[in-house]
Amino acid sequence: MYPLEYLPIPFIIWAALRFGQVRTILSSFILSVIAISGTILERGPFVAKAVDSSQVVLLLQAFIGVITITALILAAVMATRQSVEAQLRLTAARNHLLSEMAMRIRQSLDLEDILQTTVEEVRQFLHADRVFFSCFDREGQGSVVAESIVPGWASTIGWTTDTQAYQELQAMFTQDAICVATDTAQSAISPFLKQYHDRFQVKAGIAVPIVLNTSDCPALNRLMEQNPEVHSDGGNPHLFGVLVVNQCTMTRQWQPLEVELLEQLGTQVTIAIQQGQLYKRVQNLNANLENQVTERTLQLQENMAELQELNRLRDVLIHAIAHDLRTTVMGSLMVLKNLQNQPGDSIAMSRGLLERMTQSGEIQLCKLNSLLEAYKNKTEGITVEASKLDLLPFVESIATDLKPLFELNEAHFVNKLPEALPPVSGDRPQLERVFRHLLVNAVKHNPPGVTVTLKAVIEGDSLRCIVEDDGKGISPSQCDRLFELRMGTTEERQLTGLSLGLYLCQQIVAAHGGEIGVDSTLGMGSQFWFTLPLASPAL
Structure with a gap:
């Protein structure tokens, strides 16, 4: 069967x-x-x-x-x-995750992106409830910088720890390279960890330390040796951050393969942090070098501009000596030679001729002094001893001194300064030169009978002073260059004294923090204006 x-x-x-x-x-x-x-x-x-x-x-x-x-x-x-x-x-899956992490580290130097991707993929791979990365600063204060969490559980973003917690964690990781808890209720833990477990409902978890050591990164060491200003930890290992996995729904028996995965991920994250720090430091050094190059370029440009201005000033000085002063010197020499050709030991000279020679010498001396002063002001600057100055009595004093000049040229002076004008802040001798020069120019460079008017208006925290005349006016081409120290044409060289004086006025006004300019129309007169700061109550 x-x-x-x-x-x-x-x-x-x-x-x-x-x-x-x-x-x-x-x-x-x-x-x-x-x-x-x-x-x-x-x-x-x-x-x-x-x-x-x-x-x-x-x-x-x-x-x-x-x-x-x-x-x-x-x-x-x-x-x-x-x-x-x-x-x-x-x-x-673990090998794939590790290879993906290594590839991201090679392709990206953005540390925040790497950490966020790490916590998200670790949570999905381990099917955990929460994965986050906490980073510590130089003082040991920690904060969560990346987190992946299942909806419904408390987030750790915004959670910070103090220096005492940092020291406790550093001591804990000194004993154990990685901390694994299968049941937090049965674990003997410190008050800090118990408070953390209760606050975030942690039933089981794994914590992997991220320890940095610059001696493990030769490129970073070379960078620090070449640039001492870059912060270094002296090659000593220190706790940079912690990668934490939380299981909140229930206790969990972690598998050895899972623990090994997190250990290897900790190594990859450490490499990413070191590369990210190196990249940021190189960027900072490049930025510093670019700033230094930019500053040096600007400095060279300023030096070149100053050198060009000094060269221009030198050319003006040479021009003034070679043309204007040379003309007066040649005239004086011709007169002296004519006198020398007269017979006898004694030479008779008319008073008129002596007066013309004296006037010529004074003109030469005045031009030389003005040129030297302009050069000194340009190279050394003007020292302003500011004080509170009431313009109305100040201008009346100047007008009294210039009254013979106005009478000689049949000119009329009209003072329209308000009586309740607030005081200005300025250097009295320097401002006297500005007012005196503008008033004298308005008389000398206009036909007899000109009317010169002085006005002033308040503009914010400054005062605008205006010297107005009804004379012949100035052409627009001359107005644009009137305050420059320059070499002009033969016709313009007749205004050498005027241009030099206005150039000195421009230097004085600029030293007071103001501006100077001119508005003019041919045949209708001119308006020279400049601004001065109002005096503060402290003066």
């Missing part, structure tokens, strides 16, 4: 390969119950083959044993295979 009772074994094998241990045991149990029930009812192959009742029991037990052992062995083999496959899948 054939053992037909063992025909269900292929179905048991199929159940073991298809459904796993639980359903395989259930299938073998159901088959055993059917076999026992048939035997009790004295039906089935075991009763037909047996000679007596003891042989029936023996055949039944052999059948149940074969079925059960076969099912259990196959189920155990499949469970082991599935566990190995899951482990292989987890290892492959």
